[in-house]
Amino acid sequence: MDNQLLIGKGSAADSAQQWLLAKYGNRHGLIAGATGTGKTVTLQSLCEGFSDLGVPVFAADIKGDLSGLAMAGEVKPKLVERAAQVGLANYVPTIYPVVFWDVFGTQGHPLRGTISDMGPLLLARLLNLSDVQEAVLQLVFKFCDDNGLLLLDLKDLKAALNHVTENAKTLGPDYGLVSKASIGAIQRGLIALEADGAESFFGEPALDLEDLMRQDMTGRGVINILAADLLYQKPALYSTFLLWLLSELFERLPEAGDLDKPKLVFFFDEAHLLFTDAPKALVQKVEQVVRLIRSKGVGVYFVTQNPLDLPDAVLGQLGNRVQHALRAFTPRDQKAVKAAAETFRANPKLDVSEAIQQLGVGEALVSCLGEGGIPGVVERTLIRPPRSRIGAITPDERKMVRSRSPVGAKYDTAVDRESAYEKLAARAAPAAADQAPAATPSASQGGGWWDAGSATPAPTPSPRPAARPSNRETVFEAAAKSVVRSVGSQVGREVGRQLLRGLLGSLTGGTGRRR
Template structure:
């Protein structure tokens, strides 16, 4: 039937419409990457589920995105439905048994799975700029922000840390410009507005701690099966740039953290990238180059990447050339672009003399596919028209109650369900601002207490002009009555006071005369 070091995919079809030889993927070439393509409703999700089940049974952990919720059924035991039993008989699957698989649900928003978080520092300026669609000048400022954070020991963990740092950079734009390069407040403001949009799309749920640790995606059960990590992506698809950037970040983390292992008997992890065209839509060349580099080099770290999309033209040629295992479901050729896609897909397979590959792609039924996998010495097999085997787990989504039960029993629930808010850039910059405000407040209080810097002369009298007794004139029989004055204070000085004042007047007069003589002398000489 098939060997233990393979994943059974289905049975190839003879020209007389009978099925003969099994089609299987060799585990040792599972890290040579793959491609699953086809129009909507042709069976891509079922093929993905069959591959995920096969890898899990072989002890290989899997990470996959669940776009419509259909893939969640892999967590529950399937049922012996008539059409599935018939399919099992058609592909000569002797022992068709239903079972469930060890699933861990994840969700960037923390609603349908355990929260997945990454710190701003881990994301880095390049991916953040891609996520917010920044211009070259704004991307330069983002790089400056990360450099300042490194130089000043500021931890960038969540969005409020980055927002606080950008506000600080805007206030110090002139000072920063002399050392790191020109920083304009207009560009800083544009980045802050982009961050606000990202926050409204749910980016604040993604950035923070505890950050996802790669080892938690690579778990095994006691019986040796690999964990199937399912990312709930139905809501995430409403923010396609966030979805694509997250998966690119995850690939980069795998590439950077995992050690080199060379060729193994089976992969250490298999990564399914559904709706893969979102990764490349409007992506700058530097990011496409990054994806190509990761796909080309991550194989030696034991990781296989499988792109799932509708059209093979969605994948750049440089990436497409790295994908050794291919499953092509039906394509419709109604438009010139679709006809070109059919031709491209047919030309990428090793030809089979028994049928016309391009014609077969448009005639495939639901659940059928053209399959070509790597055989001995990593040579692509001759393309075969294959009926895909039925999955062992449930087809379709699970109920919310079933999801909650699985999440409550998850081995990573305690590690990720609680948010952590450490002392980071936001708190540090807030304390700096408070410390800088204290001296300013003290100066203001001193200035207010001292009359704002003004002093009044002391005339030796405590009375104001209003205290003076008014003169009064009365007229009686034509005579004037003398004015009555208030008694005057004594102006007499003591001998000591008189001596001191005399010396001060003498010194002041001598100094004044010397200054005047010097000034007049300089004027005369200048004539």
């Protein structure tokens, strides 16, 4: 159907198909389950379904398996059998329109953002700064805003930090005191960030959000796949980058209200990394974005192993849910099973707590919003098979797909325009010239006192300073000084003794006894 996508069909003979209504696709969702239970295949099937509806998709690909969307699948007996079981008509291997992105620019088009777009809050999270250090970073951003200094890449921020440090006294009355220790902590964080390879992310051309919301010539939504196998190894960079992208969508897209289908669907894989050791202010920002970005026409789907990985305030916003198997081996696992079961609308025919632990690979508990936004009754469901290839594509195939991309010419070449670094360097140049000592005219420059044609009078030579006495002395001088010191010492001691005798005599009356 044109207004919904098929997720699967109940495993019981009398079960109905499970559909996700397109008009509720922006009500967010959750795909959860233990490792190896089929989350990635479910994610791939949902990407296909949204693309068929003309909805663009953005998904992080941690293991490389989602790259198979760019190639047609194979007609295998198990897949054909599953397609028949779930009622998937016209199961034909299909190639989907895919654009590959990569923060590091190796497995896809470089995906860049500027320091200014990131902002001090997310950058502080990325640098693991304290509250005081974050306040100093905000001060630097404010100074750059007030003085028209663009912060585009890391060298711009470094130059701004150095400038603020060197001019801390003059900036103090307007911006407050700047701690050199805090500046040093920020600078050390930037060095660590560079070591993680984040330098390639900050810069231009920055991502244009419109390039994520494209359709191909047949009207299918483009599937944007972020190569995250390397990025995932830097958890702070991975989670902060995806949160930045969500924040950009939230801040730049206009209000859209309720649409027939979303403008964009965003899949956030390994979502628990977003909330691990996150400060309270950052968690609040995530909650705000998830709660309000729905009205911008964007649906956010969190993919994680355990529903307890997400805060309750976020979990309560997720209307469409696909829960794969969970293993209750530990008390925490048992708690997760119970929590997952309680979040579904109860089905009198199904013991959800037991079913979660008995689900097979490619099987899940599904509950989506029905008409009126009412959660559907949870059903044990066989997930539909993908039409595209299951598994990763080869490097040559990825290269071929990238060469056909409509946005390659726009993003593959970096741009470095005038920004804070260049402007501060230009300001520092005249000051450095004023402080430098005047150069002595050389013969090749002319103008010297020997130049007869020069209008400048020859400088008067300064008088030669008196010869400095030598630090070394002759043997006779040393001997003479020794004799003088010896005589002086003896005379001094004798005079001292005479004075002492006279003083004692006056006190004792010459008898040596005190009166």
